[in-house]
Amino acid sequence: xxxxxxxxxxxxxxxxxxxIMVASGTFGYGTEYADLVEVGALGAIxxxxxxxxxxxxxxxxxxxxxxxxxxxxxxxxxxxxxxFIRDKLPPLRDFGVPVIVNVAGSTVxxxxxxxxxxxxxPGVAALELNISCPNVQAGGLHCGVRPxxxxxxxxxxxxxxxxxxxTKLSPNVTDLVPIAQAAVEAGSDALSLINTLVxxxxxxxxxAPVLANRTGGLSGPAIRPVAVRLTWEVARAVSVPxxxxxxxxxxxDALEFxxxxxxAVAVGTGNFVDPDVTAEVRRGLxxxxxxxxxxxxxxxxxxxxxx
Amino acid sequence: MQNSIMMRSRRATVxxxxxxxxxxxxLRLRAPEIxxxxxxxxxxxxxxxxGADPLLRRPFSVMLCDPVEGFVDLLVQNVGRGSExxxxxxxxxxxxxxxxxxxxxxxPPPHAHxxxxxxxxxxxxxxxxxxxxxxxxxxHHITSLFGARTEELLCCWQELAGxxxxxxxxxxxxxxxxxxxxxxxxAGILDVPDPETRVVYACGPEPMLxxxxxxxxxxxxxxxxxxxRWMGCGVGACLGCVVPAAHPAGxxxxxxxxxxxxxxxxxxxxDIDWGASCL
Numbered sequence: 001x002x003x004x005x006x007x008x009x010x011x012x013x014x015x016x017x018x019x020i021m022v023a024s025g026t027f028g029y030g031t032e033y034a035d036l037v038e039v040g041a042l043g044a045i046x047x048x049x050x051x052x053x054x055x056x057x058x059x060x061x062x063x064x065x066x067x068x069x070x071x072x073x074x075x076x077x078x079x080x081x082x083x084f085i086r087d088k089l090p091p092l093r094d095f096g097v098p099v100i101v102n103v104a105g106s107t108v109x110x111x112x113x114x115x116x117x118x119x120x121x122p123g124v125a126a127l128e129l130n131i132s133c134p135n136v137q138a139g140g141l142h143c144g145v146r147p148x149x150x151x152x153x154x155x156x157x158x159x160x161x162x163x164x165x166x167t168k169l170s171p172n173v174t175d176l177v178p179i180a181q182a183a184v185e186a187g188s189d190a191l192s193l194i195n196t197l198v199x200x201x202x203x204x205x206x207x208a209p210v211l212a213n214r215t216g217g218l219s220g221p222a223i224r225p226v227a228v229r230l231t232w233e234v235a236r237a238v239s240v241p242x243x244x245x246x247x248x249x250x251x252x253d254a255l256e257f258x259x260x261x262x263x264a265v266a267v268g269t270g271n272f273v274d275p276d277v278t279a280e281v282r283r284g285l286x287x288x289x290x291x292x293x294x295x296x297x298x299x300x301x302x303x304x305x306x307x
Numbered sequence: 308m309q310n311s312i313m314m315r316s317r318r319a320t321v322x323x324x325x326x327x328x329x330x331x332x333x334l335r336l337r338a339p340e341i342x343x344x345x346x347x348x349x350x351x352x353x354x355x356x357x358g359a360d361p362l363l364r365r366p367f368s369v370m371l372c373d374p375v376e377g378f379v380d381l382l383v384q385n386v387g388r389g390s391e392x393x394x395x396x397x398x399x400x401x402x403x404x405x406x407x408x409x410x411x412x413x414x415p416p417p418h419a420h421x422x423x424x425x426x427x428x429x430x431x432x433x434x435x436x437x438x439x440x441x442x443x444x445x446x447h448h449i450t451s452l453f454g455a456r457t458e459e460l461l462c463c464w465q466e467l468a469g470x471x472x473x474x475x476x477x478x479x480x481x482x483x484x485x486x487x488x489x490x491x492x493x494a495g496i497l498d499v500p501d502p503e504t505r506v507v508y509a510c511g512p513e514p515m516l517x518x519x520x521x522x523x524x525x526x527x528x529x530x531x532x533x534x535x536r537w538m539g540c541g542v543g544a545c546l547g548c549v550v551p552a553a554h555p556a557g558x559x560x561x562x563x564x565x566x567x568x569x570x571x572x573x574x575x576x577x578d579i580d581w582g583a584s585c586l
Contacts, residue, residue: 272364
């Protein structure tokens with residue numbers, strides 16, 4: 001009989017049974033993976049981004065494979081907050097794990113309206129504010145690249161909604177630390193990092209961008225070192241819990257983020273590659289804890305030392 | 308929990324490999340559960356490597372299933388780094404397969420005349436369908452048209468011909484069968500009155516599918532197409548493989564886009580907006 005490892009972590013007032021979450025946009029609304037994944041074993045589910053009104057998303061092609069990664073420009077296709085609450089939330093709730101709803105919008109008022117509506121809906125554990133989606137024209141990016149606008153948005157949602165708030169940060173900035181600090185000072189209970197890196201691929205035969213949106217967000221193992229570095233930097237500058245993400249496919253990958261200072265991790269693109277990836281990450285974490293006689297996983301948070 | 312049995316990733320070992328054209332390889336894999344469950348038109352999502360590059364799975368239509376032996380045949384067109392790895396796989400090598408996924412072809416009513424139109428590597432699901440139809444007791448009449456640029460790209464044509472009552476090969480350069488495009492002989496078939504219900508099924512390059520869809524719409528002939536797209540997840544979550552939706556009369560859906568992996572890959576031709584520039 002192997003020694004049980006306590007994988008639970010505390011985050012934004014929530015107790016997660018495991019530090020392994022799924023990243024927004026990579027797990028749909030949970031039901032898409034219900035037949036393939038033991039969803040109840042996850043630490044939390046983060047939903048596809050939800051906006052006030054339905055969004056059709058970008059024209060295709062929307063995705064493109066790149067070395068050890070992929071570009072996507074889905075464009076926040078979603079049915080809108082009302083249909084989300086009516087159709088998507090009840091089955092999500094039934095998985096029995098915390099449901100974190102990713103909220104997106106074009107204006108501060110949009111975010112506030114969606115947050116208010118979600119706060120009234122039973123079964124929403126927390127909100128993740130997508131201030132950093134690179135694939136929509138309005139809102140999205142320009143908010144997440146400036147500390148003052150980030151603070152304004154977070155503060156407005158904070159005032160309107162009692163749910164725990166997680167702000168998802170964009171790596172497409174010169175210095176992420178002041179933006180992370182602004183989000184925390186404005187009332188963010190935790191931070192997710194990183195969103196995708198803006199990238200582009202060109203079809204050399206057609207002499208045209210591959211994606212109809214021209215640019216897309218780069219994800220997958222290709223971005224992991226960037227994400228680990230930003231997790232390390234932000235962990236040293238803020239005191240709220242971090243959710244690390246970017247190319248995680250194994251327990252070892254996840255541990256890089258945890259040791260850099262993340263409290264939890266989210267698996268994104270890895271879900272597409274292998275629906276068993278979150279179980280694989282979990283086995284890897286448990287195995288690591290046993291090998292290193294760690295009985296409480298949370299003791300590993302930020303344990304990396306500069307030699 | 309029938310679904311949890313249906314959709315799991317499984318190791319499948321290559322038991323036979325045949326180079327059918329310079330560009331195409333037929334792989335037979337031992338995948339008993341998929342062989343048991345797959346219906347014509349469905350696909351498997353194949354993980355190319357256990358590493359991170361190439362990262363994404365590749366979708367392959369199931370070409371033939373042998374539920375007794377537990378074999379699944381895939382037709383691989385070697386067009387890039389991912390498909391090359393699959394195409395060059397030797398006997399004994401194994402891949403992680405997810406499936407069967409997606410929607411199958413709706414079968415025609417008894418005694419119907421099924422007209423199968425294949426272009427290039429799009430022949431794979433047409434062979435699956437011909438195989439399925441030829442095994443029913445519904446007395447279907449199967450006519451197959453198979454087009455390619457040139458003779459050597461008419462991959463596995465014997466597999467389709469052997470399962471059809473009539474078979475016609477069409478090549479753009481006239482190297483085998485009729486010269487031209489499949490739409491020529493298709494018009495000839497559709498314009499002859501037929502006492503039986505006619506249903507057209509097509510898979511191939513998009514201009515061919517758009518032309519077939521238009522010809523069928525003009526003649527009020529039922530038509531189903533199988534589409535191919537780059538896919539992320541293959542299970543409907545990532546919304547990466549969408550195509551523009553049409554809204555025929557009576558359609559109450561407000562969807563702008565349809566997911567090829569989950570809403571398809573088989574669609575009623577009238578559900579697709581063939582005129583959209585992004586198709």
